[in-house]
Amino acid sequence: MENVLEVKNLKKIYRNGRGITDISFDINQGEIFGLLGPNGSGKTTIMKSITGLVRPNEGTVKICGKNILDNFEDAIVNVGCLIETSSFIGHMSCYNNLKFISNYYDYIDKSRIDEVLQMTGLAAYKNDKVKTFSLGMKQRLAIAMAIYQKPKLVILDEPANGIDIEGTKELRRIVSDLAKEFMISFLISSHQIYEIEMLCDKIMILQNGKIIDTCTVKSIKGVGISLEDYFIEKMSSK
Amino acid sequence: MNAVLTCTKNETFKIFSKKKFIFLFLLSISITVLASMVNLLADRRLGGPLINNATIPVTVLNFMSALFLPLFILMLTSDLFSGEFSDNTIIMSLVRPVTRNKLYVSKILAIGVSIMCILLGTFVISVVASFMGGNLSYCIDKLPSNFMAYVFAVVPMLLIAIVTAFIAQFTKSGSLTVVIMITVSILISAISIIFPEIMPFMPTTYLSWHQNFYSNLDFSKIISELLYISSYGIMFMFAGSYMFHQKDV
Numbered sequence: 001m002e003n004v005l006e007v008k009n010l011k012k013i014y015r016n017g018r019g020i021t022d023i024s025f026d027i028n029q030g031e032i033f034g035l036l037g038p039n040g041s042g043k044t045t046i047m048k049s050i051t052g053l054v055r056p057n058e059g060t061v062k063i064c065g066k067n068i069l070d071n072f073e074d075a076i077v078n079v080g081c082l083i084e085t086s087s088f089i090g091h092m093s094c095y096n097n098l099k100f101i102s103n104y105y106d107y108i109d110k111s112r113i114d115e116v117l118q119m120t121g122l123a124a125y126k127n128d129k130v131k132t133f134s135l136g137m138k139q140r141l142a143i144a145m146a147i148y149q150k151p152k153l154v155i156l157d158e159p160a161n162g163i164d165i166e167g168t169k170e171l172r173r174i175v176s177d178l179a180k181e182f183m184i185s186f187l188i189s190s191h192q193i194y195e196i197e198m199l200c201d202k203i204m205i206l207q208n209g210k211i212i213d214t215c216t217v218k219s220i221k222g223v224g225i226s227l228e229d230y231f232i233e234k235m236s237s238k
Numbered sequence: 239m240n241a242v243l244t245c246t247k248n249e250t251f252k253i254f255s256k257k258k259f260i261f262l263f264l265l266s267i268s269i270t271v272l273a274s275m276v277n278l279l280a281d282r283r284l285g286g287p288l289i290n291n292a293t294i295p296v297t298v299l300n301f302m303s304a305l306f307l308p309l310f311i312l313m314l315t316s317d318l319f320s321g322e323f324s325d326n327t328i329i330m331s332l333v334r335p336v337t338r339n340k341l342y343v344s345k346i347l348a349i350g351v352s353i354m355c356i357l358l359g360t361f362v363i364s365v366v367a368s369f370m371g372g373n374l375s376y377c378i379d380k381l382p383s384n385f386m387a388y389v390f391a392v393v394p395m396l397l398i399a400i401v402t403a404f405i406a407q408f409t410k411s412g413s414l415t416v417v418i419m420i421t422v423s424i425l426i427s428a429i430s431i432i433f434p435e436i437m438p439f440m441p442t443t444y445l446s447w448h449q450n451f452y453s454n455l456d457f458s459k460i461i462s463e464l465l466y467i468s469s470y471g472i473m474f475m476f477a478g479s480y481m482f483h484q485k486d487v
Binding site for chain 2: 048054055073079084
């Protein structure tokens with residue numbers, strides 16, 4: 001299977017001394033990879049380093065074989081992301097926000113805008129200004145913007161934040177469908193262990209910016225314990 | 239190049255969709271209309287115009303380039319840089335297939351396009367206003383030089399945008415960038431008064447560069463002042479884009 005993301009010895013230390021060290025992992029095509037860890041464990045920093053939002057001190061990030069630092073445009077074209085808070089222009093409509101980003105991908109037909117609006121359940125609100133949206137609707141729009149360009153890798157940082165129960169279930173369906181049908185890979189971080197357990201094929205547990213474990217969800221289930229218990233066990237053992 | 243064009247188009251669209259821009263565009267046109275109305279009224283009631291109608295485009299441009307446009311550019315540039323960092327909307331552009339350097343250049347170009355639109359809009363209105371006051375042949379005579387002055391007024395205004403974009407790399411607040419820029423320009427003016435000999439080296443000296451196009455063209459002065467503007471522009475552009483490139487979000 002094609003390797004979509006390759007992270008090797010990633011290190012990023014902020015001025016306050018916090019950050020991540022020695023992070024290495026791969027994501028294959030169609031794989032859903034989860035990042036688990038308490039607040040400040042480095043999940044967002046990993047995602048920001050992959051997307052070039054922060055410059056790592058050491059290490060390499062390759063997306064579809066292209067180094068994000070040396071060949072940014074060719075690497076990032078394969079990535080869609082939602083990192084920290086969703087980011088869009090509030091005074092513009094939902095449709096115009098998608099049209100705004102669509103200009104960067106002129107090889108994709110504009111009808112894709114309606115397609116992603118339909119997929120995320122926002123078609124009825126396409127002409128509404130984003131500043132009038134609820135947190136959940138903003139999150140849906142951010143997901144629509146992340147998948148617009150049919151990326152090979154989608155990075156979602158706390159995607160279920162602010163989304164109601166039905167929306168969360170719908171989000172799970174969207175992610176699994178995209179992974180199965182279009183072989184899109186996902187890198188997802190969440191505080192909701194249940195979400196990760198339901199969605200991911202593989203997980204990485206982080207603490208204080210370091211990897212404490214990488215395993216498959218299947219292997220944990222095989223042992224007969226829940227991911228929650230496994231996570232707590234790993235955290236307390238370190 | 240294609241990425242820069244796409245990005246410039248996007249950034250310009252972003253600026254044009256801001257209420258602030260529409261308000262300032264309408265305000266600049268209102269200033270011109272108001273100036274010509276006051277002049278017409280003075281002509282009818284006081285027996286003569288306050289200013290020669292044919293010079294309305296020049297008067298309006300002087301007013302705009304001295305006060306109105308620089309303030310507008312400060313607000314716009316700080317919005318596009320510090321403002322976007324503070325509300326995280328910058329991420330929307332940073333995770334797209336365009337390098338940070340190209341994005342930086344595009345933002346500056348988009349500001350240039352917006353200024354040009356305001357200047358050309360104001361030019362058209364001010365020319366119509368000047369025609370209404372009579373002395374048609376003088377107005378037509380002055381038309382090419384006034385047009386050049388309006389077009390080239392974008393050059394010193396772009397320098398303000400470039401310097402502001404550089405300052406914006408140090409702050410995460412749009413209003414702080416504006417305050418710093420105003421303070422710096424006051425300091426530069428004060429220093430230039432105390433030490434007049436350093437005036438030629440101050441970037442603020444060349445903000446009225448477009449006035450060289452009002453009458454007889456002195457090419458040596460135009461080129462030497464343009465070189466000063468370009469030097470400052472290049473320096474601040476490189477420094478600003480380097481910092482933008484290195485900045486963690």
